Amino acid sequence: MLKAIKDNHAANWSPESWQGKEALQQPYYADLDALADVTGKLKDSTSLVAAEEARRLKKSLAAAAVGDAFLLQAGDCAESFAEFHPQNVRSIFDVIRQMAQVMTATSRIPVIKVGRIAGQFAKPRSDSNETRNGVTLPSYKGDIINGMEFAPETRRPEPQRMLQAYKQCSTTLNLLRGFARETGTAFFTAHEALLLPYEQALTRVDKITGGWYDASAHFLWVGDRTRQIDSAHVEFLRGIQNPIGIKCGPTLAPEELSALLAILNPANEAGRITLISRMGHQKVSDVLPGLIRAVKAEGRIVTWACDPMHGNTTTSSTGYKTREFGHILSEVKKFFAIHHAEGTIPGGVQLELAGRDVTECTGGKFKVTEEKLSQRYQTHCDPRLNASQGLELASLIADELRDHYQTEG
Ligand code: PEP
Ligand code: CO
Numbered sequence: 001m002l003k004a005i006k007d008n009h010a011a012n013w014s015p016e017s018w019q020g021k022e023a024l025q026q027p028y029y030a031d032l033d034a035l036a037d038v039t040g041k042l043k044d045s046t047s048l049v050a051a052e053e054a055r056r057l058k059k060s061l062a063a064a065a066v067g068d069a070f071l072l073q074a075g076d077c078a079e080s081f082a083e084f085h086p087q088n089v090r091s092i093f094d095v096i097r098q099m100a101q102v103m104t105a106t107s108r109i110p111v112i113k114v115g116r117i118a119g120q121f122a123k124p125r126s127d128s129n130e131t132r133n134g135v136t137l138p139s140y141k142g143d144i145i146n147g148m149e150f151a152p153e154t155r156r157p158e159p160q161r162m163l164q165a166y167k168q169c170s171t172t173l174n175l176l177r178g179f180a181r182e183t184g185t186a187f188f189t190a191h192e193a194l195l196l197p198y199e200q201a202l203t204r205v206d207k208i209t210g211g212w213y214d215a216s217a218h219f220l221w222v223g224d225r226t227r228q229i230d231s232a233h234v235e236f237l238r239g240i241q242n243p244i245g246i247k248c249g250p251t252l253a254p255e256e257l258s259a260l261l262a263i264l265n266p267a268n269e270a271g272r273i274t275l276i277s278r279m280g281h282q283k284v285s286d287v288l289p290g291l292i293r294a295v296k297a298e299g300r301i302v303t304w305a306c307d308p309m310h311g312n313t314t315t316s317s318t319g320y321k322t323r324e325f326g327h328i329l330s331e332v333k334k335f336f337a338i339h340h341a342e343g344t345i346p347g348g349v350q351l352e353l354a355g356r357d358v359t360e361c362t363g364g365k366f367k368v369t370e371e372k373l374s375q376r377y378q379t380h381c382d383p384r385l386n387a388s389q390g391l392e393l394a395s396l397i398a399d400e401l402r403d404h405y406q407t408e409g
Contacts, residue, residue, distance in 0.1 A: 013239035015203040015212065018196055023232035025124040025194060025225060027138070027145045027157035035197065038159040042201035047215030048118065048169055049189065051206035051241070054218045057188045058243040060112045062271030064347040065303040070109050070401060071274065071348025072100050073190055073219075073305070074390065075116030077382035078123050081143045084168050089175045091355025092117060095387045097185055099394035106398035107405065112188070116352070118172040119191035119217045121145075121165045122198070123381050124225045140380075144195055148380060162198050169216070190219035190245070194226065196236055203240060211241040221245030224278065224310070227252070229259045238264055245274040245350075247307065250283045254294035261300050274303040276350050280311025281330040285338065292342045305348035306335035313382065316362065316370040322383045325363030329396055336400040346404065349397060354384040364389040 029035045063069040074096050092115060100111035121144035130139045130150070137155040140148045144165040147154035173189065180187040193199045193214065202216040214220055220240070224247040226233040237244050246260060257275075265272045275295070279287050295302055308331035309323060316322045332349065339346040354360070359376045360383035362368050368389075377383075385393060 009212065010239040013235075015200045015239070017239070018200070018232035018236040021230060021232040021235045023196055025141075025223075026196065027141060029157055029159055031159070035159040038162050039197050039201040041163060042166060042198065045166060045202075046170070047204060048166075048173055048202065049215055049218050051208065051211070051213040051215070053188070054213055054242045056186075057112070057114070057218045058271035060271070061243050061274060061303045062301075064112060065270055065301055065345060067345045067347070067405070068109075069112050070103065070107070071112045071114065071303065071305055072096060072103065072394075073114040073116060073348065073350040074099070074353040076120055076354065076379070077116075077352045077384060078142050078380040079117065079120050079168070080380045081164060081168065083378070083380075084172070086175055088355060089117070089172055090179060091387070092353070093176060093179045093187065093355075095353065095355045095390050096187075097183065099390055102391065102394045103398040103401060106395070107401035109401055109405070112348070113185060114188045114190050114219060115176070116190055116350070118169045118176065118189040119165075122192065122194040124192075124194060124223050143380070144198065162195070165198075188218040190221065191217050192223050193220040193233065193237060194223060196232060199236060206241070209241070212239055214240045214242055217242075219243050219245060219274075221247060221274075221276065223247050224249035224252075227260065229256060229263060234260065234263060243271055243274065245276050245305070247310075248275050248277045248279075248291060250279045250287045250311065252291065254290045257291055258294050258298055258300075261295070261298070261302070265300070268299070268301055270301045271303065273301075274305050274348065276305045276307045277335065278307035278310040279331070281308070281327045281334065283311065284331055284334045288335070288338050289342060292338070292344050296342070296344065303347040304339060304345060305350055306332055306346070307350040308332045308335070309350075309352045309382065316373055318370050318373060320360075320370075320373040320377060320383070322370070322373060323361045325361055325385075325389055325393070328361070328385070329393065332393070332397060333400060336404055340404055346400075351390065351393070352382055352384045353390045354378070354386055356387060358384060358386045360384050360386070361389060365392050
């Protein structure tokens with residue numbers, strides 16, 4: 001019994017132990033009674049995902065770590081209340097499924113399908129405040145925290161938003177489960193574990209294994225802004241048994257990564273950690289090899305994935321936050337080439353993608369120009385690939401995958 005408890009529980013950890021650490025990027029809630037009321041309700045609510053499903057995903061990610069599968073993670077930068085519609089859930093599900101089919105058809109490698117969906121609501125921001133015409137208000141941090149409209153009452157963080165987000169997650173998951181059943185597809189959910197009171201409230205003990213699971217999604221990741229080794233976010237993720245991701249930006253030092261892996265995966269369990277590098281196409285060749293060598297030198301099992309979006313954000317001449325398809329592709333290609341040179345496994349990608357014909361990223365076969373960005377620029381945060389850009393990228397990734405494994409023999 002004692003041994004079982006030891007195996008299933010990280011030492012000195014509880015769902016609320018993060019509260020003893022510095023938590024960056026959290027909203028300021030003025031009404032603490034309202035916050036307690038909301039988290040109490042969430043604590044009593046039904047789990048969004050089952051621990052058994054998270055374990056299944058972990059097994060698949062362990063396969064991706066050794067090249068027997070490939071992870072395709074994609075979806076909104078930020079989900080929103082206003083854009084929620086079953087048709088939008090269907091279209092993102094369909095695009096991810098089609099992209100996976102393209103990739104498997106060319107490379108013969110099974111693709112693990114994971115949506116940035118049913119929980120991808122909270123956003124880290126570079127500035128906690130925004131000033132317009134001399135008026136300063138809290139920055140928009142995602143619909144689970146506050147509203148996008150630049151008005152004092154909308155920008156005020158409201159705990160009740162967590163309940164609306166939870167409800168939308170629940171409906172979205174029901175839809176996804178239906179689509180998955182109908183198409184015979186395994187489909188998982190993921191989001192950044194940013195808003196810690198929400199994640200804590202949905203964390204429960206799994207009756208089968210006795211381990212703690214965050215029942216808000218199958219896969220949770222820590223963002224590039226909150227991954228400090230002594231951060232509240234790392235403390236929270238340390239104790240849950242879900243598969244987890246670490247965003248690795250260009251400022252992450254190899255020693256820091258080694259320390260993170262020791263904290264987050266002391267038993268070196270396969271499938272537990274996915275490292276999501278997001279360096280930008282100009283920096284990836286300088287920074288990624290050092291991280292790969294540190295991980296390799298210590299014999300750490302990880303699944304390497306590439307987020308070619310967040311290091312390639314620019315502002316168009318027309319004033320839109322955008323990303324150029326050619327830069328995204330360039331980072332993906334370099335990710336494959338670097339892993340090929342280092343003798344390691346390129347195990348997946350994470351993309352910001354819409355199921356519809358948005359105009360947020362420039363380039364691609366149909367040449368979205370800077371002038372066209374204003375036509376259907378609908379994102380609540382970062383620019384997403386549209387469905388056609390996503391499929392085009394999938395077919396180019398498929399070529400990379402095929403070439404990588406063909407030359408491996
Ligand atoms: C994101 O994935 O939306 C995000 C904020 O990424 P990062 O933490 O890598 O900047
Ligand atoms: Co983003």
